[in-house]
Amino acid sequence: xxxxxxxxxxxxxxxxxxxxxxxxxxxxxxxxxxxxxxxxxxxxxxxxxxxxxxxxxxxxxxxxxxxxxxxxxxxxxxxxxxxxxxxxxxxxxxxxxxxxxxxxxxxxxxxxxxxxxxxxxxxxxxxxxxxxxxxxxxxxxxxxxxxxxxxxxxxxxxxxxxxxxxxxxxxxxxxxxxxxxxxxxxxxxxxxxxxxxxxxxxxxxxxxxxxxxxxxxxxxxxxxxxxxxxxxxxxxxxxxxxxxxxxxxxxxxxxxxxxxxxxxxxxxxxxxxxxxxxxxxxxxxxxxxxxxxxxxxxxxxxxxxxxxxxxxxxxxxxxxxxxxxxxxxxxxxxxxxxxxxxxxxxxxxxxxxxxxxxxxxxxxxxxxxxxxxxxxxxxxxxxxxxxxxxxxxxxxxxxxxxxxxxxxxxxxxx
Amino acid sequence: xxxxxxxxxxxxxxxxxxxxxxxxxxxxxxxxxxxxxxxxxxxxxxxxxxxxxxxxxxxxxxxxxxxxxxxxxxxxxxxxxxxxxxxxxxxxxxxxxxxxxxxxxxxxxxxxxxxxxxxxxxxxxxxxxxxxxxxxxxxxxxxxxxxxxxxxxxxxxxxxxxxxxxxxxxxxxxxxxxxxxxxxxxxxxxxxxxxxxxxxxxxxxxxxxxxxxxxxxxxxxxxxxxxxxxxxxxxxxxxxxxxxxxxxxxxxxxxxxxxxxxxxxxxxxxxxxxxxxxxxxxxxxxxxxxxxxxx
Numbered sequence: 001x002x003x004x005x006x007x008x009x010x011x012x013x014x015x016x017x018x019x020x021x022x023x024x025x026x027x028x029x030x031x032x033x034x035x036x037x038x039x040x041x042x043x044x045x046x047x048x049x050x051x052x053x054x055x056x057x058x059x060x061x062x063x064x065x066x067x068x069x070x071x072x073x074x075x076x077x078x079x080x081x082x083x084x085x086x087x088x089x090x091x092x093x094x095x096x097x098x099x100x101x102x103x104x105x106x107x108x109x110x111x112x113x114x115x116x117x118x119x120x121x122x123x124x125x126x127x128x129x130x131x132x133x134x135x136x137x138x139x140x141x142x143x144x145x146x147x148x149x150x151x152x153x154x155x156x157x158x159x160x161x162x163x164x165x166x167x168x169x170x171x172x173x174x175x176x177x178x179x180x181x182x183x184x185x186x187x188x189x190x191x192x193x194x195x196x197x198x199x200x201x202x203x204x205x206x207x208x209x210x211x212x213x214x215x216x217x218x219x220x221x222x223x224x225x226x227x228x229x230x231x232x233x234x235x236x237x238x239x240x241x242x243x244x245x246x247x248x249x250x251x252x253x254x255x256x257x258x259x260x261x262x263x264x265x266x267x268x269x270x271x272x273x274x275x276x277x278x279x280x281x282x283x284x285x286x287x288x289x290x291x292x293x294x295x296x297x298x299x300x301x302x303x304x305x306x307x308x309x310x311x312x313x314x315x316x317x318x319x320x321x322x323x324x325x326x327x328x329x330x331x332x333x334x335x336x337x338x339x340x341x342x343x344x345x346x347x348x349x350x351x352x353x354x355x356x357x358x359x360x361x362x363x364x365x366x367x368x369x370x371x372x373x374x375x376x377x378x379x380x381x382x383x384x385x386x387x388x389x390x391x392x393x394x395x396x397x398x399x400x401x402x403x404x405x406x407x408x409x410x411x412x413x414x
Numbered sequence: 415x416x417x418x419x420x421x422x423x424x425x426x427x428x429x430x431x432x433x434x435x436x437x438x439x440x441x442x443x444x445x446x447x448x449x450x451x452x453x454x455x456x457x458x459x460x461x462x463x464x465x466x467x468x469x470x471x472x473x474x475x476x477x478x479x480x481x482x483x484x485x486x487x488x489x490x491x492x493x494x495x496x497x498x499x500x501x502x503x504x505x506x507x508x509x510x511x512x513x514x515x516x517x518x519x520x521x522x523x524x525x526x527x528x529x530x531x532x533x534x535x536x537x538x539x540x541x542x543x544x545x546x547x548x549x550x551x552x553x554x555x556x557x558x559x560x561x562x563x564x565x566x567x568x569x570x571x572x573x574x575x576x577x578x579x580x581x582x583x584x585x586x587x588x589x590x591x592x593x594x595x596x597x598x599x600x601x602x603x604x605x606x607x608x609x610x611x612x613x614x615x616x617x618x619x620x621x622x623x624x625x626x627x628x629x630x631x632x633x634x635x636x637x638x639x640x641x642x643x644x645x646x647x648x649x650x651x652x653x654x655x656x657x658x659x660x661x662x663x664x665x666x667x668x669x670x671x672x673x674x675x676x677x678x679x680x681x682x683x684x685x686x687x688x689x690x691x692x693x694x695x696x697x698x699x700x701x702x703x704x705x706x707x708x709x
Contacts, residue, residue, distance in 0.1 A: 086706060093707050097559055097606060100673070104604035109528045116672045117600045119639045127591045129574075130643035132620060136576030141620045154595040191581060237586050252576055256592055295525065297598075314528055352525055357583070359487030390553040394604075397506060397556070 084412045091405035098398035105394065108386045110314070111279065111329035113336070114299065114307040121299065121307050123346055124367050126150035126163070133168065133244065133251035142249040144171055147178075149253065155350065157260045157362040161225035163211045164255050166204075167218055168246055175218040179245045180204040183222060185229055188237035188256070197234050204242065226259040235260050235358055264290045264351035264361035271344060271371035272323065277382040279330040282311065282344045282371060283323035290361065291317060296324040296349040298370070302338030311344075324349070330381035340375035439504040440536070441558075443472025443708045444496055448513025448566065449584055451482025452691065455492055456542030458499075464512075464701075465693035471701050472508055472708030476500060478515075479542075485583045486517050486596065492542060493518045494526060499544035501555040503533035508708035509560040510700050512689060513629065514584060516565035516607075517593060523605065524597035527554050559606045561677075561708075563700040564627050564687045568634030569593030569642055571621050590634075590642035599639070600672035608677035608703070609670075611635035611657065612685035612696035613648060624654050627680070627696055629687035632657045635696075636664070637674035644668060648681045677703070 072080060114121055128150050132141030145168055152163040168178035186199040204222040208215030211223035226238045238259045244251035268285035284296065296313040311326035328342060346367055350360040445464060447453060452463035458476040461467040478496040480489040501507035511519050530551050534544035569590030572578050578585045587593060612627030612635065622631040624645030632646035636657040646664055647654035655666035659676050663669045678699050689697040
């Protein structure tokens, strides 16, 4: 019995493995068949609705396939040309994904060339917009006039404020008179709730007060500061609604501020730097009061003031004193050859709250220069590209897609 | 005998390994709806928002339904759940988005695209959530590229002007200043966004600057960086800067968000914004693109 048991076990194992092999072969056959079927369906579908953004198949055929090696009929040739066109675009798309990702992944996500983020170079500049002067639902707008607005920011916390300006101009940019007939600050109440705060009339003026920098220059100004205007215990959107008038033509406009009364963290003085072959890291210090995912970004210029990098932190942080690491990647330094010292400026940060609104608690902005680095030899930094499991995973998959499309094209012939 | 047994064992192991690999590596096409919604949240087979579910729209298509009414931040979990389900481990995704769905995928990638994700088994429960596969975690999601129809990531002047219900939470996010400040639109973690921009808009042409599809203007559907308000048009309009195809800066110098390319510009003004529950409008272009290339 003792001698036979292992033999029986081995036999059972062999049987299991053979069954596995058979199942695998069956699965392979099924997958291959499904793949062929899918391809046929796809081709038929794309023929039915060709994509115009990219070259696509140009005709349909239900002609039976000729036996292998036989010369193709005109319909067969058309079908093959159609498949070639399809696979050529698939190849183009796959190559773009591969080449684009490879180029992007020279540097890690948290250390990017600034030219990739042109609208992030000056993050604290007001948002400038231009629009028509009209009433909601009105079928037309005042002709020949443009309403130009600026808004200092969209997200605020604590006692932060956002300055709003308005000017009305003609098409040539000449200032036109504009009157604010009513300006109210109010909470935007969630649909299933009742308002918890009272509306507040807001002073909109061109008299040099409440944030208006130059009296009588034709620019109307209002200052939204929810924490000081009766919304200190409210979390959500605070809206400034304005009813306007220009020569009897009414208009309406509103500005939203996403407000959180909370304080997530406080900045601590000083920035630490650490250099190594991998790059130059800036560590911005903070006392975290609310743990969670923090998103921090800063800009790095070289000594001549040339913008170099957008540096970011995005990660979970516990309560207590912490350092947010903002790295300038070594290869980025080597490639751009900045003049040292490097300057860290204009840092912004918030606590990101998943599945919530407001979804963030802003930290006070840190405008201007925060830190000037020591000087380092360019050669002290590595010229190696970023390496990570994520990067290898992507390059492998995109490379596989390119190889597959190339093989299909080879199979389809010239 | 031993050699033969070893050979069979090896064959079995290889075959079993192949079986696992074949069974697990799957591509999916995820469709993320826009404002109004329509499909049942969490039910990925419900294509009510888009059109008949029998219509080809990319390999293994899934409808990532969210309510199309509430804030992006409070509904983005539905999108992240779907990305976790189908775009982790050996599985890869193509993503198609319409209108405010553009904000959804952009928000997910910019704010959570580098976070650690648990690898899931792609069999969601009725809430659209999948269980952990037990094979660990990974950084970000596996996404090959993103197609966008009538993208509203740059907001809509219809939200600015008060033409939409101002009490609707999503409308607040679609205000141009808010939509553009919601996240860094250049931060796609290296994924390409193919923008499909429609131009068959007439009703709101006095509100929406430049060419529009009746809901969003080219500055948004074409992925133009910076503030809203600028007009972009088809080349046939001599009084307005061109929205250029591809990644090139537009006429007048305004650039697009990084990793955004205009794949389709509606030069003959044939496509409006509305899917109409029948894969219509500018969605029809993205559907055709997905059917052909998301495989």
